[in-house]
Amino acid sequence: MMEHLFAQGDSGVRDVSILIVEDDPGAVEAFEHMLKAEGYGIRVALDAESALVEIARAVPAAVLLDLHLPITDGLELLRRLRATSRHAHIPVAVVTGDYLVEERVARELQVLGAQIYFKPLWEEDLIRVVRDLLPARNEASPQTAE
Numbered sequence: 001m002m003e004h005l006f007a008q009g010d011s012g013v014r015d016v017s018i019l020i021v022e023d024d025p026g027a028v029e030a031f032e033h034m035l036k037a038e039g040y041g042i043r044v045a046l047d048a049e050s051a052l053v054e055i056a057r058a059v060p061a062a063v064l065l066d067l068h069l070p071i072t073d074g075l076e077l078l079r080r081l082r083a084t085s086r087h088a089h090i091p092v093a094v095v096t097g098d099y100l101v102e103e104r105v106a107r108e109l110q111v112l113g114a115q116i117y118f119k120p121l122w123e124e125d126l127i128r129v130v131r132d133l134l135p136a137r138n139e140a141s142p143q144t145a146e
Contacts, residue, residue, distance in 0.1 A: 017041040018130060019060035021051040021077065022095075023069050027119065031064060034123045035130060048072035052080065055087055062133040065114070067096040067105075075105060082112050091133035093117055 018040050022028045032042045043060060045051035047070050051063075063081075067074040074094060081087045094109055097119040101109075109116055117129055 015041060016134065017043055017058065017060045019043045019045060019051065019054055019063045021045045021048070021063060021069065021074065022066045023047060024066070024097075027066070027095075031121075031126060034126050038127055038130075040130065048074070048077040048080075051077055055081070055090070059087065059090060061135075062091040062093070062130060064130070065092055065094050067094055067098065067101075075108065078109070078112050078114055091135075093129050093133055095119060095121065095129075 016039075018035055020028055020031050020035075020042060022031065022044070023046050028044055028046075032044065035042055043054050043058075045054050049072065051065075054060075055063075065074045065078060069077070074096075078092055078094070081090060081092070092112075092114040094114045094116045095118075096116065099118070101116060106116060115129070115132075117125070121129065
């Protein structure tokens with residue numbers, strides 16, 4: 001059922017698209033709600049293969065990536081992204097429900113240029129994570145500055 005593999009949300013005010021790669025529907029719903037409220041365009045992939053399809057279709061401004069995904073885990077997806085010159089620059093934040101991350105995994109995430117964050121993320125924390133991921137031209141949220 002391909003329609004369940006990924007879905008696309010509304011466009012952000014500045015077309016700032018965030019790809020959420022997460023297999024937990026509750027986390028997807030929470031992240032999507034919080035980020036849409038800030039004006040970000042949200043795309044969702046429920047597994048690594050769908051994420052690769054979404055990224056090939058349109059490169060997102062940033063990726064929020066769960067470590068534990070079905071079939072191919074988040075670390076392997078990140079390795080694949082970093083191995084291709086077209087996608088190596090995409091900012092990635094790994095968001096995990098794990099209480100501890102193995103030292104070798106944490107080291108590899110660092111080498112691959114990903115920051116790691118632990119669930120649950122409160123709204124202000126999630127917004128800060130996304131803002132920190134975005135290039136300098138997108139420092140502010142996509143909503144009109146006050």
